[in-house]
Every structure is written in structure tokens, then in C-alpha cells.
Amino acid sequence: MPNYRRNFVAGGCYFFTVNLLERQRTLLTDHIDLLRDAVRRVKRLYSFHIDAWVVLPDHMHMVLTLPPDTDDFPxxxxxxxxxxxxxxxxxHRTSIGHAP
Incomplete structure (x- = not known):
């Protein structure tokens, strides 16, 4: 496992890239509504500002800024x-359950 060096700064601005495990899948764009909802729900629980966000079929890039009182991006x-x-x-379970 890589030895990442993480810089925790309260109120910091962070850049992230998140990849799907199976890079040939297109889950992020196929289910963009679920992804947006997940981010919206987290934002309600733990405040942050999205400075930039790019969603591609198999990965996404996000730049977010935390509130001045926290450095807890993980x-x-x-x-x-x-x-x-x-x-x-x-x-997926719902769609299977409703299949003819």
C-alpha cells in the first residue's frame, strides 16, 4: 500500500481523485443522480464547499474547501x-425486484 503524506489544515482547500475499482464500469455517470444525492446528504451532515467537481464514467475529481474549524476531509x-x-x-435490488 502506498505511503501517502496527507496535509491536514483546518479550513483547507483539497483536491481529490476517486476511482472506481473496476475502471471499465460507467457507474458514476450512469447513476449521477445517486452520486449527487450522496454528496448533498454528506454536505448537510458535514459542511464543506465544492469549488470544482468533474464526474467522468469511472472516476471523479473534486476540489473542496472545509470550514475554518475542521480538517476532517476523510x-x-x-x-x-x-x-x-x-x-x-x-x-439495483429494486430494479431486480420489479423485473418481469
Whole structure:
């Protein structure tokens, strides 16, 4: 596993790239509504400002700025990924359940 050096700065501006494990999939753009909802829900729980956000089929780039009183960007990213995955699983189960 890589040895990343992370710089935690309260109120800092951070750039992230998040990739799908299976890079040939197009889940992010196929389910952009679920991704937007996941980010919106996290933003309500843990404040941050999106300075820039690019979503491609297999990965996304995000520049976000945290409030001046926190440097906890990992919780925000972790929850975005978790909520998107859970919503995707739920949507998949629902679509299977409604198949003819």
C-alpha cells in the first residue's frame, strides 16, 4: 500500500481523485443522480464547499474547501463513497425486484 503524506489544515482547500475499482464500469455517470444525492446528504451532515467537481464514467475529481474549524476531509469522502454504494445497491435490488 502506498505511503501517502496527507496535509491536514483546518479550513483547507483539497483536491481529490476517486476511482472506481473496476475502471471499465460507467457507474458514476450512469447513476449521477445517486452520486449527487450522496454528496448533498454528506454536505448537510458535514459542511464543506465544492469549488470544482468533474464526474467522468469511472472516476471523479473534486476540489473542496472545509470550514475554518475542521480538517476532517476523510470522513466526508468516506461517507460520500459509502452512501453512493448503498444507494446503488438499493436501486439495483429494486430494479431486480420489479423485473418481469
Amino acid at each position: 470522513v466526508r469522502l468516506r461517507l460520500m463513497k459509502l452512501l453512493f454504494a448503498k444507494q446503488r445497491i438499493a436501486a
